[in-house]
Amino acid sequence: MSSLALKSQDGRKLSPSAVKLRLLKRLRCTLRYEKKAWAAGAVHVAGVDEVGRGSLFGPVVAAAVILDPAYRVRGLRDSKLLWPERREVLAERIRTHALAWAVAAVDAARIDQINIYQASRQAMREAVLLLAQPPDHLLVDAVKLDCELPQNAIIHGDALSASIAAASILAKVERDRMMCAWDAVFPAYGLASHKGYSTPQHLAALREHGPSPLHRQSFAPVWQNPVPQEAFAFMSEEEAGELSVEDLAG
Secondary structure, three states, X not given: XXXXXXXXXXXXXXXXXXXXXXXXXXXXXXXXHHHHHHHOOOOOXXXXXXXXXXXXXXXXXXXEEEOOOOOOOOOOOOHHHOOHHXXXXXXXXXXXXXXXXXXXXXXXXXXXXXXXXXXXXXXHHHHHHOOOOOOOEEEEEOOOOOOOOXXXXXXOHHHHEHHHHHHHHHHHHHHHHHHHHHHHHOHHHOXXXXXXXXXXXXXXXXXXXXXXXXXXXXXXXXXXXXXXXOOOXXXXXHHHHHOOHHHHHO
């Protein structure tokens, strides 16, 4: 990447996230990885991706999608590059026309137990296992999964592979829906706006209120917070323990 690409038009240095976004926008999302797998004899090629690795709150969510080779879902690309309204439209098309799709989540408590990398891999593997149509080849965004299926780990896969992009979109739409549901339970944090990520608004709320029971206690911005975790007035300890992501997602 040239040095010019690291600066904005007015000469200001871009942040690493802005540089990455520019890179992703240049990549073309196609079926070339799927076509290679099909040519090698695979029939049901599943794209797999996750969202929420960097969030401070709630689950990491993964999806697996087997696209229909006979139906092209136009406009597929990395979910980060799409407006929310466009993601919703594409998610509906994916769910309608894919040969199979599935979504799985690993909650904050499990993330704290096994770390976010392993939790992400677990969520992706669970999504694959939930597919109604068993896949015979996997295209995975950046990592290898613990399964015996042939698989390709593709760096920036959600910006390069149509199947992985489709999985990215389904996972993002589902996780955003969960965050909006949790926003009604924990309104002090503004989850509906930032989806649990480390924004100034979220960090300010953590400093003021301390973490909720569903914040990732192993993440530094949470455990370094000076305010201790407190039970919410409207929830007893038993109720807090019984309330799960599945309850809100249902």
